[in-house]
Amino acid sequence: MSEDLIIAETRSEFGKGAARRIRRANKVPAVIYGHGNDPIHVTLPGHDTLMAIKHGGANAVLNIEIDGKVQLALTKQVQADPIKGFLEHVDFVAVKKGEKVTVEVPVHTTGEAAKETFVQIENNVVTLEAEATHIPEAIEVDIEGAEVGTQILAGQLTLPKGSVLVSDSEQLIVNITQAVSAAEVEAELAEAEAEAGIEHDAPADEAAGDEAPAEGDAPAEGSADSE
Template sequence: MSEVRLAAEARTEFGKGAARRTRRAGKIPAVLYGHGSDPKHLALPALEFARVVREHGQNAVLTLEIESSTELALTKTVTTHPIKNYIEHVDLLLVQRGEKVAVEVPIVITGDAVPGTLVTQDLTTIEVSVEALHIPEQFEVSIEGAEAGTQITAADVPLPAGAELVTDGEALVLAVNVAQSATGASDEGEGGESAAESSED
């Protein structure tokens, strides 16, 4: 994942009223913490930060330009408004080059299982420990040609070199099952209704 530079301003006002004023000014309230340092209250440019999240995901690593200094930070938590969907607040974790961090990385399923099966995905992310400047945007898991009974656990997800699995390796990511329509076909009599259809009455 590439590093992104972003200008940030120190905030001296706090509370809900101050946060609203920050957002009205086109900025996002943020807190930078980590490595035993005192939390720094910042304001990030809203449009630029939203673009960073859109292009690099919620694990984006930022080089923050704060007045005359720079800080390397991992985007830890992005809080969005539940209805209006704008970013309300951001938590940033101070990191150092070469340091490993624990992050949740999305899992993307590719390919198609054999016909007559149903794929259920239990986990959409897994947690890994990885170098801060080499966080993958996603992990791809192929189910091309997978048959009923196939199960993929967290330990089966291919990780890049240097990444270590934090999630329990036995945690189920997905399972390929026989589709209900396939198992229920034999229960349908001539000219009768299937179990799924009759249950609608």
């Protein structure tokens, strides 16, 4: 949870025009839902909010001060400019200390699997129930030395204290398979192309070689060799 206090301004103007004016002032429009209350529409300082969300990760919980009262807010949806990276809009859910929330948490692998293996991440997030102010940023999975055939299920993950798995315990998270060589990939591709009836033109140098006269062929009539 971010310990920084984000000072919000309530807003009553909506629409694309109002949002553009807010962003030009280096601020970000946001809305806070939850606890049966009407949505609270606010304007937040752009840089401070961006840094707090980056620090807190996908499920960042921010301290947002609204009209002198501090509200804990769980980040639910972030819209950012794909090129410049600034925040365009943020949706939050109001939470309280001690409250349990259901969130999706990313899964990260650590270590290196055995040689000649391929590590397939079948599901890169798991759903957990956790206390709102103690949501893990990620769940780490150690694959050091894992051999071909190793499979790690959601129920085998080591969760932080206080977190409870909501995802199916049989959900496949990591699958270690035999690495495929470049030659095998090329052979499979060639076979697939053949089945699809795809033909490739011969390289230019081969085509030129086909057009050259064969050794021993008689020179064309009228050539210097025939005079």
